[in-house]
Amino acid sequence: MSEIDETQRGWASVSSRDWRAAEEHFRRVLEANPFDADALTGMAALYLHVGDADQARELCEMAVAQAERDLPRARRHTTGWDDAKVRPYLRALFYLSLAYVHEEAWALAQPALEEIVAWDVTGMGGEALNLLAQVLHRIDRLDDAAHAYVEAAEYIPEAYYSAGLAYWRLGKRREAERMWRRGLERRPQLAALIVHYPRVLPNPRGGLQDPEFNRAVEYLEYLGELWDEESKSELAHLYERRVALNG
Secondary structure, eight states, X not given: OOHXXXXXHHHHHHHTTOHHHHHHHHHHHHHHOTTOHHHHHHHHHHHHHTTOHHHHHHHHHHHHHHHHTTSOSSXXXXXXXXXXXXXXXXXXXXXXXXXXXXXXXXXXXXXXXXXXXXXXXXXXXXXXXXXXXXXXXXXXXXXXXXXHHHHHHTTOTTHHHHHHHHHHHTTOHHHHHHHHHHHHHHOHHHHHHHHHTTTSOOOGGGGTTOHHHHHHHHHHHHHGGGOOXXXXXXXXXXXXXXXXXXX
């Protein structure tokens, strides 16, 4: 099997949360090429999964440096994530940003995420845009955060809840309610988990084959503590009204 095939299978295993298989694929690539940027990033993803942000950051810094060498000469005039020569660079930056987020180094995460968006206007299918919005949210740039969340929600419906929360913090109750209604239309399961967090913690083992449930768990891991009782109460009211209307 080629290094490219091994790397692709590694990332497919990450997506399905099969961490053991992912490690096997990435290690095979690194045995053949210790400087493979995508495999280095893959190992960083595994370290993040077990909570070792320091090791993940070091691997991502190596991956970014390696991937940067293969970037097209016409920098940023590419198809972004769809460009095979650009994708390892963007992925390395994204996981580097995640490592910074785990370390609460918001000032370092922000420029790395903005670099991704400069290369790819979709922000990696909304993933980088959503993480950038979370960083902006953490540093109280709520207007900018709300705007980024709304852009990300085109690809990641969970971001509607975050956009509503940012508007709620800004005192824009009508906009907040509008965003939360959109979230309820697209991801009602997440609302049920938010309103009970942290009293009822979701068990990811019960939903390994349910991508929507997995994303809900991931959402709460990153943003659950930003929801206070007042915002959860308002969301619960909207959720209960929706349930009543739908019978």
